[in-house]
Amino acid sequence: MTSPLLHLLALAGPRQACRYCAAATESGALCSRCEQALQDLRQRCFQCALPLTDSAGICGECLANPPCFDRTVCGDSYQPPFSHWLQNFKDFRDLRDGHLLTRRLIQQLERAYPSTDGRPQALIPVPLHWRKALWRNFNQSCWMARQLGRHFNIPVIQALHRTQPGDDQRHLSRQERQRNLRGVFRLHPRCQRASIWPSLHNKHVALIDDVITTTATARAISRELRHQGIGRVDIWSLARTDKTHLHY
């Protein structure tokens, strides 16, 4: 028979520390106070998720230079503590931070797509070049796509490949990034042969990326997907920089 004390301890569950303030939590992610304090309530551009200074709906950048994607939903701003957790996840494969950030993105996605009708029919992760994939043995976008696919019950299709390794883009302007990315992302030959691709003709997909900075990658990939017959592309990302010209 369980003693009343043990029963009470079992009810309390395992105590873990909040990732931000170290207060005890039930889940080991963020405590409810931090969850609230770290909320970002700013208006964002519907198309690229850039924070807006007024309630225009679409930012000047998207109006002047419209991308091939329809909508961007991001979990958080690319600033501390999220940028720090994102680097832990991406560069050091800290899945605890990966789960924390993905959960925050899921909350935003549930708000953005309240019913299953408006949700994409497939999730497509941003590919790494095979050499980089071999060296890193971890594609953070594929990992995210699998978590999101499981949560929303949407298939994940690794539809794309990267034809060139691509140098470090961090120091480049958006124009330079866009020029560098021309023709770099292609539909994977395996996908062209498979019967699944024709079934996505004119359908709605979401591109899964860890962070959106200049939108150059999202623009290049959505152009290729539209060119390959996809009807609508949305972007789902863990974080978004507050300015498109910001380097990180």
Ligand SMILES: [Zn+2]
């Ligand atoms: Zn906390």
Ligand SMILES: [Zn+2]
């Ligand atoms: Zn925009």
